[in-house]
Amino acid sequence: MSSENFSENFQFTNPPGWNMVWRMTAASSSQKDIPAGMIDLGIGQPSPWLLPTETIARAAAHCSSHPGRMLLSYGTEQGDRSFRAALSGFLEEIYAMPVEPAGLLVTNGASQAIDLICTLFSQAGDTIFVEEPTYFLARKIFADHRLKPIALPMDADGLIIDAMEEELGRSRPAFVYTIPTYHNPTSVCLSAGRREQMAELSRRYDLTVVADEVYHPLAYTSVPPPPLARYCASAKIISLGSFSKILAPGLRLGWLQAAPATIGHMVQCGLLDSGGGVNPFTSGVVRSAMELGLLNQNLALLKDTYSRRMQAMCAALRRRLPESVQFADPAGGFFIWLALAEGMDAGGLLSKAIERNVEFMPGFKFSSRQGLKNFLRLSFAYYDTPDLLEGVERLAAVIAEG
C-alpha cells in the first residue's frame, strides 16, 4: 500500500518510524487478513496510517495526568457528565444546533447501541423496517435477536417515505432502522423534506426510528441536511453516533441521542446498571482528545484525505468503466455504490475479481430480500489513491470481461 499525502499528513499521526512497525503489527490483530498483493475495495475502515496513534497517546497522557479524568470506577449509567459536556460541544459545531448533554447516552459504538436497542425495544419475532439496501452487519445483529426485517425501497433522495407509510398500513414494526446521511452502502442522503416527513410519521404512529448517523460528520463536497438527531425532542428518534468513523474504531466508543424519556428508560436497564455505563475509562481519554482540539484536527485530516481519494476514485471509475455501469459521486462517507447492467451478477464477478487481486462487497449482502445482485460496494477509506486507482484498473478489466 502506498501513501499519497503521506509526508504532509505524517505529523498528525505517527512519530517517525512508527508507521512501518504499525503496518507490520496491525496485520496480526486486524479483523480481516488481506492476502499480499490483493486490493480489497470492499473494506470499510480507515487506513492503518490514519489511525491516530499519536493523538491517542497524547490524550491518554493528558488524561493520566489529571486523576479526576481517569475514570476507573463504576460510572453513571448514562456516561460521564464531563465527557458528555465535551461531546455536546463537538456535536453542536457539527450539527449546527443545540445538543444537551442530558440527551446523550454513551455507548460502545453504534453496533452496541443497535444491540441494546434490540434488547430493550423489541423481542424475537418482531418485525422491523430497514432500507433496501442496508448495513450488512446491522442485519446480522437483527438476526441474532430473531427480528424480521421488512425492506423498504430507496431512491436518490434516500428512503421513500411514502412507501414506508404504505407499509405502516399493513404492519407496525418494533422500530425503523435508517442510515439517513451518507448511507451505507449507497452514500445517498435522505433529503431535508423527507427527514421532516420521517419525524412526522414517528410522531403520528408513535414509531421508534433508529437513525444511524455515524457518517454525518464526514461531509466532503456539500453540507448534508440537518441530522435526524434534530427531531429527538419532538419525535421518537434515537440517533446513533460513533468515534469509530472520526477517531478510531478500536476505542469502541460512541453515543446515542434521544428524548429524555427514552434516555431515562434506557439507563434503567441491567447492562448499564450492572456495568456502571459501558466505557468510562475510554471516555476519559477521548474527553481529553476533544478538549485538546485533537478530535477536530483528526476529523479535518480525515475529511481532507477521504475527499481527495473519493474524487480521484470517482474520476477513474468514470474513465475506466463502461457506460452501462452507473454510480453517483458520494458527497461524504466511505462508499461508492456501483450498479452493473441489469442481469449482471456481482457475486459471480467477485471470484473472477479475486483472481485478478481485487475485491469488493457484492450487493446481495446488503439485501433483506435476496436482491441487489447486480450491485457492488467500493470504499475509499482504507487505501491511498495510487492503490485505489490500481484497484479500479483491475476492476475495470474484470467487468470488461463480464
Place this chain on the structure above:
Amino acid sequence: MSSENFSENFQFTNPPGWNMVWRMTAASSSQKDIPAGMIDLGIGQPSPWLLPTETIARAAAHCSSHPGRMLLSYGTEQGDRSFRAALSGFLEEIYAMPVEPAGLLVTNGASQAIDLICTLFSQAGDTIFVEEPTYFLARKIFADHRLKPIALPMDADGLIIDAMEEELGRSRPAFVYTIPTYHNPTSVCLSAGRREQMAELSRRYDLTVVADEVYHPLAYTSVPPPPLARYCASAKIISLGSFSKILAPGLRLGWLQAAPATIGHMVQCGLLDSGGGVNPFTSGVVRSAMELGLLNQNLALLKDTYSRRMQAMCAALRRRLPESVQFADPAGGFFIWLALAEGMDAGGLLSKAIERNVEFMPGFKFSSRQGLKNFLRLSFAYYDTPDLLEGVERLAAVIAEG
C-alpha cells in the same frame, strides 16, 4: 472516609496529592452518590484510593510507546491474540491449570458477557436456572431479555445440585447462571464435589452453565476449589471473568472461557463482527499492565487490603451483634451475608438504618421469589477498617432496637 494502611500502600496507587483530588472528583462521576456522613455498607465496589490510577497511567504510557500494542482499528471478533496470550498466562497462575488463549473471548466485563449470552443462547419467555439468592443486577439483565428465572436453593456448600437435577426433571432451562466462588451475595463456595457434579449434569443434559467466576482471584483465607472453567473443554460451561474486581471497573474489560465450539459460535454474532471485538484499545493497555507485572502487584494489594478489612469487620460483627444474627466469615470476595432472626424484615430495618447514617443491601433484592426478607448483604470493598467498624456500631444499634 479514613484509610487504614494508607501510607504503606500509597506507593502502589497514587502519587502524593492525587488522593484528595481523586476523592473530590470521583464523587461527581460515580454510579451512586453517598450522602455526607453516610456509611453505605451495601456498596460492592473498590475504595476510590484502591483504583489503580498510577498503574493504568504507566500501562497506558507503555502501550502508547509501542504502537503495535495500541489497538485502534477494528480488531478480531475474539479479541487481540497477544492480549489473550498474556491473559492466559495470568489465569494459569490463578487457576493452577492450563488455559489456552484460543478458549478465551474478550468481553466488556461480566455484565456484557451475560447480556450477550442471553441474546445468543435464549429468547424471550425461556426459563433459566439461578441460585436463590443471586446477583441482583444479573436478575435485571435477565428481566430485560424477558427470561423467567427458576430459583434453586443453596446451602453452605453452594447450589444444591440434587435440587437442580430434580428441577431438570420438570423443565429444561436455556442455561443455568451460577456464581460458584465467593458467591454474590453469600460468599459461599460451591464445593469441589459439587463442581464435578455440575459438569456431569451439563454433559448429561447438554446444559449450558454460565459460571460467573469474577471473585475467584480474590482468595483470602483459603484456596478455593478449582474454577468451573476447568470443565470448559469437557462440558458446556461458559466461565466469566473480569478486570472489574482485580484492576478497575471503569475499564469495562473482561473475558469468557469456553469450549472452542462455543467460542466459534459466539464470534459469529453481529455485535462482535460489526464492532470488531468489544474493547481492543483497553485490552492493549491492560496487556501492558499484565506484562509489566502491575496486575499481579495490584491483585496482591487488593487481597491484602480486603482480607484485613474482612477479618476486622467479621470480628466486630461477632462482638457487637446479638447471637440471633448469623453469618459465616467469607474466605474471599467482597461480601458478608447476615441472617437476622426468622421473621425480621431487613427492608423495614433499612429505613431506620438510614436515619442512623448506615446502609446495607436488603436480601429481597437477591431473591427471585420475593423471599430472603430477613437477610442483608454487607461489603468491605469500599470502606477502610475504621469506617467499617463505625458502620458495624451503627448497624448493631439499629438491630438492637429491632
